[in-house]
Amino acid sequence: MSKQWWKNAVVYQVYPRSYQDSNHDGIGDLPGLTQRLPYIKKLGADVIWLNPIYKSPDKDNGYDISDYRNIQDVYGTMADFDTMLHTAHQQGLKILMDLVVNHTSDQHDWFEQSRQSKDNPYADYYIWRDPVDGHAPNNWGSYFSGSAWTFEPKRQQYYLHLFAPGQPDLNWENPQVRQEIWSLMRFWLDKGVDGFRMDVINLISKPAGLPDAPQAPGAPYGNVEPLVSDGPKLNDYLREMNTEVLSHYDVMTVGEMPGSTPADAITYTGLDANELNMVFQFQHVGLSPNPDQRLGKWNDAPVKLTELKDALSRWQKALDGKGWNSLYWNNHDQPRAVSRFGNDTPAYRDLSAKMLGTTLHMLQGTPYVYEGEELGETNVHYTSLDQYEDLESLNAYHEIVDDEKLIEPQTMLTYLSHMSRDNARTPMQWDDTTNAGFSDAQPWFAVNPNYTTINAAAEVDDDHSVFNYYRRLIALRHNSDLIVHGTYEELDPDDDQVFAYRRHYQGQTLLVISNFTDQTVTRDYDQDTASEKLIGNYADDQGTTLRPYETKVYLFK
Structure with a gap:
């Protein structure tokens, strides 16, 4: 089996606007990131994915690019970028840029x-x-x-x-457009960046004739995703991108692909496909949509564990030996993992954050850690519309509440509190000083008030913190072919309390058991016959007993 470097890597995602301000304007910037590189290195990550830092009017926080070859002023200069890139490489960190070319x-x-x-x-x-x-x-x-x-x-x-x-x-049918894109990709790769995360890359090929989209009863517009995702010429475009650009560099590529299936992903990322290395799929983060189709993702229902297991297991089994998974719980477009999939109350936040980390990092694929996830940062739980900044959230509120009058304002605010992208975009919580150590000026976006107790300074030197637990998870992956390459065996898919699975590789077996509830339960997977317990989020091991949000990993030789 070929062992490309990105298969052994762990990626840390930085949302630059919210990471670290260095010039007292309340906005994170490249020099701020440069000064925090040792923190990311200490965590153990190998690659940093940067959200867009290009020139932009910022109508969608940098995903609307007006100049691909220059740095947004608030983030610094090209010289600042070059310094950051050089410093990262000196510390053994790779840099993944965000390519936004739909x-x-x-x-x-x-x-x-x-x-x-x-x-x-x-x-x-x-x-x-x-x-x-x-x-x-x-x-x-x-x-x-x-x-x-x-x-x-x-x-x-x-x-x-x-x-x-x-x-x-953009009109990708136009060969001149494609040549422009190949050129701007070479510009950054020639600078030494180590690859691209490609924004909604599976939407670039539109269907012939642009037919009407399926429209739910009472909905003002059609749902475009089934028509525009994985369009007729997507494979052609990605192969051309690989031939013209990517194949000439030793880089990592991940395509964001809403609506894609495992079969689609194998087409684009198959080990012999010569297109992309891996995709971001959305099945698990798209769970528990509103039963009223007109409301889309806006809901506050918890995710059902059986559905979550089915989604993750489906991708694990389908891509094994054929493609490669991206492993993530959250990013800049999703609510915080511990709030959505775990339990962010003080009693269980720490335990459930570690449990989620374990469940994900022991799977086959490349794990992505979103800034603050390694601290167990939570949703911010806003209660008023004027606290929100995100375009998607504000537009959805106005369409659903003001224009269509589908639900009451308070109901929509509850949904926003649960699902808004703004939950992920509050400034990084570095310490318990003013503005969480993010900036000594008024931050561009309010800091989550719980920064006084949840912050990096409190966790980095605490052996029992979420941060140091994540360090151990990453170190385990770096030292285990079983964790990186092992095949996946699903266990008890109908169990609605516990997520358990095995990994197998060259005569060794890994057993992962995670309790997704605040109840004490019992499960017997012959863990008493294991060679050793590799990691767990409780100090002791009570065998078949699983305490609230307990997770443990066993090795069988």
Whole structure:
């Protein structure tokens, strides 16, 4: 079996705006990240994935890029980037950039030119369509609420934006657009970056004719995802990207692919596919949507453990020996893991954070740790709409409550508290000083009030902290071919309290048992015959007894 370096790696995700401010403006920046690199190295991570740091009007926190070859002023300069990259490499850390090429900003020069007329050199860089009977070309709804089409008077046409109106979709059918993208990728790779996380990369190939999307009864627009995910030319585009760019560098690639199935992922990331190394799939984080389809993901129902196990097991079994999994609980687009899948009350936060970490890090794939996850950071539990900053959350509230009047304001606020992306975007909790040590100025976004008790300074030197537990999990992976390469065996899929599984490799077996409840339960998997217990979140081992949120890992030789 080939053992590419990214298979043994652990990735740490940094949301730069919220990580560390160094110049007293309340916004995280590249010099701030550089000064915190030793912390990431201490954790044991190998790779840092950076959310976008390019020039942007910031309508969607940097995912609307106006210049791919320059750094957003608030983050610093290109010299600051070069220093960060050099320092990271000196410390043995790799840097993964965020490649956002399904769309640009509407303030990118390409779009500024494209919108002027139908016959300029950039006219076909984006997806333009004539009106149909005086309205949008089809029923497509945006991921950020409202129509996916906006009218441009200068062309007397609509342009497509699967996200915000300020994020027009690029026309990948145009070979010039693809050449522009290959060029900007080479620009960063030639600087020495170690790969890309590719934003919604499976949405770049649109279906022929742009037909109407399925529309739920009473919904204002069609659900575009089934039509635009994994489009007809996606494989062609990814193969061309690999041939033109990626195959010439020793890099790591991960494609964000909403709506993809394991079969799709094998097509793109198969060990012989020559496209991408791995994908971010959404099955497990898309669980417990609202029963009312018009409300989409907005809900406050807990995830059912049997459904969670089914989702993760499905990907483990399907990709084994054929592709490679990305392992994650949360990121900048998801609520905090311990609040969503564990228990963030003071009594159980620490235990359930360690339990979740264990359950994920013992699976086959490359684990991703989102900033603050290694501390057991929680959702911020906002109670008022004016506390939110995220475009998706604000748009959803206005469409569902104000425009459609589908639910009461308080109900939607409860849903936002549970699911909003803003839960992940509060500033990093470094210590218990003002603003959690993130900045000595007013932060761009309010710090979670629990920073006085949940912070890095309190955890780094505490052997029993979530941080040091994560260090041990990462060290186990770095020293075990069984954890990296072992096949996956699902155990008791119908057990709605305990997630247990085995991994097998070259005559050795790993047994992982995690109690997802606040109850004491009993499960016997012959753990008394194990050669050794590798890790657990309680000081002692009571055998078949599993205390609240207890997790333990056994090795059988």
